[in-house]
Amino acid sequence: MQLTELFTVDSVKLQLESETKDDLLKELISLLGLDNKSEAILFKTVKRRENLGSTGIGKGIAIPHCRSLVANRLRLAYGRKPGGIDFNAIDGAPVYNFFLIVAPPLEVSNQYLPVLGKIAQFAKDPDVPDLLLALEDPNEFLNLLEEKSR
Amino acid sequence: MNEELVLMLEIQDLTSKAREIESGELGDLEKAHFGIEPATAVKALRGKAEKLMADLRPNVRGRFSQLLKRVDRAVVPVIDGTCFGCYVSIPTATAGEQNPNADLQTCETCGRFLYILV
Numbered sequence A: 001m002q003l004t005e006l007f008t009v010d011s012v013k014l015q016l017e018s019e020t021k022d023d024l025l026k027e028l029i030s031l032l033g034l035d036n037k038s039e040a041i042l043f044k045t046v047k048r049r050e051n052l053g054s055t056g057i058g059k060g061i062a063i064p065h066c067r068s069l070v071a072n073r074l075r076l077a078y079g080r081k082p083g084g085i086d087f088n089a090i091d092g093a094p095v096y097n098f099f100l101i102v103a104p105p106l107e108v109s110n111q112y113l114p115v116l117g118k119i120a121q122f123a124k125d126p127d128v129p130d131l132l133l134a135l136e137d138p139n140e141f142l143n144l145l146e147e148k149s150r
Numbered sequence B: 001m002n003e004e005l006v007l008m009l010e011i012q013d014l015t016s017k018a019r020e021i022e023s024g025e026l027g028d029l030e031k032a033h034f035g036i037e038p039a040t041a042v043k044a045l046r047g048k049a050e051k052l053m054a055d056l057r058p059n060v061r062g063r064f065s066q067l068l069k070r071v072d073r074a075v076v077p078v079i080d081g082t083c084f085g086c087y088v089s090i091p092t093a094t095a096g097e098q099n100p101n102a103d104l105q106t107c108e109t110c111g112r113f114l115y116i117l118v
Helices: A022-029 A036-052 A112-126 A128-132 A136-149 B004-022 B025-034 B038-053 B058-070
Strands: A055-057 A064-066 A074-085 A097-102 B075-079 B115-118
Touching: A022 A036, A022 A074, A022 A097, A036 A064, A036 A097, A036 B004, A036 B038, A055 A112, A064 B004, A097 A112, A097 A128, A112 A128, A112 A136, A112 B025, A128 A136, B004 B025, B004 B038, B004 B058, B004 B075, B004 B115, B025 B038, B038 B058, B058 B115
Parallel strands: A064 A097, B075 B115
Antiparallel strands: A074 A097
């Protein structure tokens, strides 16, 4: 399974508008196209994971992730916040790039952990933060993901 | 959606995450990439789950607890009319309602609480 197969153009937003961590998580969740109640449940679950420790891994990147019954399959979204926000990241720096990973509790193919690992590896590529900031179109994000995942 | 169903889903998410961290691979990933200490995380997740349990009505809490003693997941999805706990078809009247998660429903075959994915 390629990472690019798990994103759609609709689940990529290069101009996130939120100014706070909570609002940004909600905006990111909204990219998955769930109903309102499912979004609210998912927000609580994502927040609970954040309360264990920030998913901001440094260099302007965060990877909020969780399993939830509201997801009927593995779902990913990417959002970029120009200017960045305080996300309590490990390095204390603002976060600009957000990868949301949501998986159902039961997965036949068990992709959640490998995908979480792959996204973390992708995000830690030294070139990636600058390349993400230079994106002008959601399709460019998918192309970058494909290129770096080879 | 029924509030107790939401609570049980939350409790199940918490306990599942604690179990997955304890089992190794997720714990290793969380530690390597996010600096999370697995033992601390498991304790926090289980503590929160216990607190939420207290918000369930006694009869629901009792049934939920009993189910958790014999199965990993006491709340399971219904997808395309099938209970994903026992994989038996759910009667159309249950699966096809307008607001199917407004009331607590259980599978007639396995007894698990049902969350109907629409």
